[in-house]
Amino acid sequence: MHDFAIFWEWLSFGVRWLHVVTAIAWIGSSFYFITLDLGLVKREGMPAGATGEEWQVHGGGFYHIQKYMVAPERMPEHLTWFKWESYATWMSGFFLLAVVYYAGADLYLIDPNVLDVSAPIAIFISMASLALGWLIYDQLCKSPLANNDTLLMLVLFPILVAIAWGYTQLFTGRAAFLHLGAFTATIMSANVFLTIIPNQKIVVADLIAGRRPDPKYGKIAKTRSLHNNYLTLPVIFLMISNHYPLAFATEFNWIIASLIFLIGVLIRHYFNSMHARKGKPHWTWALAAVLFIFIMWLSTVPRVLTGEEQVSxxxxxxxxxxxxxxxxxxxxxxxxxxxxxxxxxxxxxxxxxxxxxxxxxxxxxxxxxxxxxxxxxxxxxxxxxxxxxxxxxxxxxxxxxxxxx
Incomplete structure (x- = not known):
């Protein structure tokens, strides 16, 4: 059995490494395309249907990039799809969740002082919450709220706060933060798998068939991509939070998690504005710093311990x-x-x-x-x-x- 424990530790390390590598690939491509999209400029002499272009220099050469908001007139011979980075990140992340938190449920997932349930029940709650989160989010995005991106995100934030609090009532603090990250990452990856890529395939199919693609599919995909952009930084924090008990193991951990979403949005807003050439709103960094200091204060509040110590x-x-x-x-x-x-x-x-x-x-x-x-x-x-x-x-x-x- 001791050899199995060593094997399992190495398995956890290997899967964690895989997850980090795939996440770097996904986040890197995501950040690049957001930066590219915001930096596009409309110039004279561009091909029909092109909405913007940009010149870039990297690796000793120059790149000339053009974007078609709907689609070009003809289907290009070679088309590169950016999707496997997202899929591999989610699959490796779920595998890591299973290896660490499901296999070690009694140690990492369940806290009897929070919710005294069996490992199978805790695992079921975990998986069901990830699926339910996507269904709620997807329905909101298909509602009239989707016509106003700002209003939709203002509605989504209180839901994230409620989810953060809910997870702290179900699992250990460490698992609660990890699940909030997995909850958000599931939405992001499902956006790619169930909305963005299918919509792009519809456009490609229309081009091949000689039909004019409907612009609505591109608009929907762009909205989901925008959400992924703003959710990326909070997910990164939540995924590494298990190394920092001051974040997950304090009394107001759910408030800390909620504020992290706001800090992530503020920082992304700064870079989005800068790349779109709309100025540099430095106030976002100042407000993010104030929120982070408030988080530091929250983490110093003594934790309220309840219940008698239990032994499994x-x-x-x-x-x-x-x-x-x-x-x-x-x-x-x-x-x-x-x-x-x-x-x-x-x-x-x-x-x-x-x-x-x-x-x-x-x-x-x-x-x-x-x-x-x-x-x-x-x-x-x-x-x-x-x-x-x-x-x-x-x-x-x-x-x-x-x-x-």
Whole structure:
């Protein structure tokens, strides 16, 4: 079983790497085309149907790019589609969600003090919320609200706030942030898969058949693309938030998540305005900074702890081990000065990654992380600042592997 734990850790790392690579590809192409689209200029002598063009220089050469708002008169011989970046990002992200949060539901997904449910129920809630989020968003985009982009986004924001709060009532803080990111990323990828690409295929089919494409398909696709543009920065924050307990493990984490959406929109507005040659609204950075400072303040508000400490069946297995008393003493002596509700180590205000190791229950519940971080590897303590010995590391390995047999 211990070999399986190591394999699973490497699987998680490999899938995470894949997800990051595909996300870079998707976000990079998305940012590029938004910048390109906003920088297009209408000039004399352009081909019929062309709405703008731009000259760019990169890699030692010049590029002359023209855009047709609906479609050119004839179908080009070669057409490059930008879609697999989105699909691969979502699929690798869902795989990572399954590997980390579904397979480790008792540790990462479920908090009995928040909602005491079984792993299958929690996983069902997770998947259902992603699907439901898309259905609600899609129907709003098909409603009369879609005629006004600003009004539609003003309606969508309170929904995102409600979803942020809802996730914190269902899962751990870490999982709540991750799910809010997955919820948003699902909308973005579904926009590409179910709206943008199908609409573009309709236009291509009309061109091949010699029909004049309907402009409405391009308009709909552009609206969804605009939404994806403004949602990108908040999604990036939410996807890396699991490294920052000050964001996800505090009492007002749902407010912090909601404000991140506003900060992302403000920053994107600045760059969109700049690329569209409409000026540089520096006030957006000032307001974003004020909101971020407010977030920092929110994270310092003491967390309200409720309910009694609970131990899962897996945790009880580790507590029953003959090695547990010695392991408890080693962890308390080498780890708990940082991994505590009130860390004693200078410069550390909150337990790293929100992991406290002050009680027997907490140590048992984090047995796998202790094994991987301080037993099988020397990642913890950082720089071995607390002087953990090789014998203590061997003890942690024997404890975990012995309990898993």
């Amino acid at each position: 069946a897996t945790g009880e297995i580790y507590m029953a081990s003959e090695h547990f008393p010695a392991v408890r003493n080693a962890v308390l002596g080498r780890c708990s000065m940082c991994h505590a509700a009130a860390p004693a180590w200078d410069g550390i205000a909150f337990a790293p990654k929100g992991v406290a190791l002050e009680t027997e229950a907490q140590i048992a519940e984090h047995a796998r992380e202790i094994y991987l971080q301080a037993g099988r590897s020397h990642a913890m303590p950082p720089g071995n600042v607390s002087g953990i010995t090789p014998e203590e590391r061997a003890l942690l390995v024997a404890w975990f592997e012995g309990a898993r047999r």
